Amino acid sequence: MKPVRASPVHLKIKPIAINTFRENVLILSRDCHALRPERLKGSRKVEITRGSERLLATVIIAEDPLLVAPDEVGLTQPAFRRLGAPAGALANVASAPPPSATSAIFDKIRGDTLTPAQLTDVVHDLVDHRWSDMEIAAFLVACASFMTADETLALTDAMARAGKRLQWDNRLVVDKHCIGGVPGNRTSLIVAPIVAAHGLLFPKTSSRAITSPSGTADTMEVLARVDLDEQEMRAVVEECGGCVVWGGRVDLSPADDVLISVERPLSIDTPDQMVASILSKKLAAGSTSLIIDVPVGPTAKVRDTRAALRLRKLFEFVGSRLGLHIDVIMTDGSQPIGRGIGPALEMRDVLAVLRSASDAPPELTDKAVKLSGRLLELDPEVRGGQGEARARELLGSGAALKKMEQIAEAQGPSPISNAIGSLVHEVAAKKDGWIDGVDCLRIARIARLAGAPTDPGAGIDILKRKGDNVRAGEPLYRIHGVERADFDYAASAADAESGFHLT
């Protein structure tokens, strides 16, 4: 059927100093006669074109002609920036049907599987910001009810192709990723310098915290600048053989960023979306071999071995079809790894491990060595079974620390403070007992409430671990804060429910 649409009208562009985050939003006057906004009520979706630029946007209505006059179209950010036309220029505005790829939503709702071509169209629409948040939510939930492995494969492939794609000369480009959910656990910042010190290429792009108290990029930022663009990142990798930067300026798998902006507020975290998200980023980053850390525990993202196995198979299936060697490692997700939770506290632990300090958390060292060992054995020169020993050697000799210092210097000085928050509250055991469980979600929430990662010095310092015996009144962990109001909230939340379970 031919598309049926109303005729466009010419309106003067007026930038409006409102930022609508990811979504394109236009403001039309209540009296914009030619467009008759009341007719848009069914869809609220319009297309604005100026020369060869074309945006789909959601409409809201100005009730005051001083804000937007009847012959004007108000462009909020980011729509104004994306259209790229000057204020006062004329643009065509027409009501628009939903983008054709949204039919994929209805196909999924009906229980159909989507073809690679359909999924490619969806990804292009997402990258061009043609879908509203509502449409993205509908697509994600429809996919959550079921997705075949082939669909996940096609989605991953389309996402990886839709942005920039880094190329490296090396035959072996390694990376390490954790699916998250366990506070602390900052192994990437130890694995990176070990592996790079050995001589394997480790060009790591990492994320900032979304719902956690710190992302790898947030913690690294305590030591060095992380918001490098592609050229700056390349220079660091060429000099050091590795880096740990924030991926946000490198434009890898931009469709993933769009999907995450909706998954996050809806807490959608299905295996399929996780695989497509992680692998599309790694493929775009030019990785050839990837270790994936899947913590398994009652309050981790993956709750049992069966779910972990299913996830592993999906990672392996998609990875093998797209030429990415994948090694999925299931790890202990029953409690935080390391002592510090929050950027500055985590960096303190990372440096303690790299310095082989006596107070380095042993489980953080052990886990980083284990993961590094698996990567090092990808080097034909390293004998099977010798990876961990080589990793310990690079740690013990100070080679890893030196590599980290080199990377940090190459990335540039940190723009933030490394001071640990001076407001301190100790959360005490309410009774004598044996710690039989730690709620990762609760600990993460309290650390975040204390101000992490916005205040790099805020967070939690864990003093006791699962299996320890404690006496009533003995401290379980310390909360560190920077802002008084946040700190007080975190302290009272922790006193009400600490997240430590004693029997």
Add this chain to the structure above:
Amino acid sequence: MKPVRASPVHLKIKPIAINTFRENVLILSRDCHALRPERLKGSRKVEITRGSERLLATVIIAEDPLLVAPDEVGLTQPAFRRLGAPAGALANVASAPPPSATSAIFDKIRGDTLTPAQLTDVVHDLVDHRWSDMEIAAFLVACASFMTADETLALTDAMARAGKRLQWDNRLVVDKHCIGGVPGNRTSLIVAPIVAAHGLLFPKTSSRAITSPSGTADTMEVLARVDLDEQEMRAVVEECGGCVVWGGRVDLSPADDVLISVERPLSIDTPDQMVASILSKKLAAGSTSLIIDVPVGPTAKVRDTRAALRLRKLFEFVGSRLGLHIDVIMTDGSQPIGRGIGPALEMRDVLAVLRSASDAPPELTDKAVKLSGRLLELDPEVRGGQGEARARELLGSGAALKKMEQIAEAQGPSPISNAIGSLVHEVAAKKDGWIDGVDCLRIARIARLAGAPTDPGAGIDILKRKGDNVRAGEPLYRIHGVERADFDYAASAADAESGFHLT
């Protein structure tokens, strides 16, 4: 787990002359230090409280302090109206977790069924406008993948209870509803005066067009005022025994209006949502007996008898549990019913039937008589099988016409024109042939494109029906238009693809 949230801050209310339709939207300054908007990125959801009033809203960011200053909170419409506080007053603003009822979304995604208590919480959140469009979309799509009959029952019940509930003294309160999808088909406007003329109570609230060229309320508005509030509606029903008003001012099942505002742009139209939507409105309107017209045809909402049967069972199950007697009638949905499509053209047909005019479309008369007959037989005084004869008697005697005139006068004079659009284009057959199908969707779209229902005189006048033989060049239908640009678009769309299939 106890909720964990940031501390509230006091900001001055500033009304912003922007209308965001249904959703509550607040504007905070980029420099609103106390709230640190960058920390909201994860959720963008805040709670604003002033006295006992409390709203959940989505945040957008002002980049210009002249628009919203750091110590202000900008309230767009409808949020400003809903909070009900004056400009300049102080309100508390705090970041807010998603409303607890949104956990129902995740439960549905996981494949759980929801309890009546959960569904009641969802409905209360919807009525209080606590959910974003994104959350509503996620809920609807999660429900679309499967819903049990018990869930549909509980949702319907909760929706019916969540708004106003009309009470009538009569033991028997009848209504008639069509699930839609077939252009024209304006039987309610004929059934209402027939049934009311007989003496059954028929207090009809109807809807305006959403995606169709006219709703019952749009067509009635050509004859009389329809935007009556509850008191005005009661007065008309007391005087006339019936009415045909727009339901929008009567506040029946307000949760339904919220759901529809998201279902509509996403084209979500599942049997479960349809049953909950229709029956919650009818229960709230105080109906005791309801006839539901389910047109079945290849381009209607229901495509085959099996789907129609499943829908009938669901209507009957929910209706019987909630004390509403339901009679589902499957009708021919293979082509438009009546000749006119669009408010003025449809009202022309309705009046022709009520006047027993020689040019009254016979299939419209027959269908209205059939439906009226089923309702009339609910009267113990009418013998089984005599309903249709009684309906024809009321039509033929002029009693139904007189009743319609009485209702129209009681509702008040129409605020719009009843003139049929003077721009006319005839859409001709491109070859000789026999009409073996009419695409209802295409016809509806062309009529809407011509301007219906915004221009009441715009629409389509059907000249040929399924089964007719036509010669090349012979007109199939006429397009009527009011606005030249819309009319031209409709005409060219129709010439490209008429919606009539000839063999």
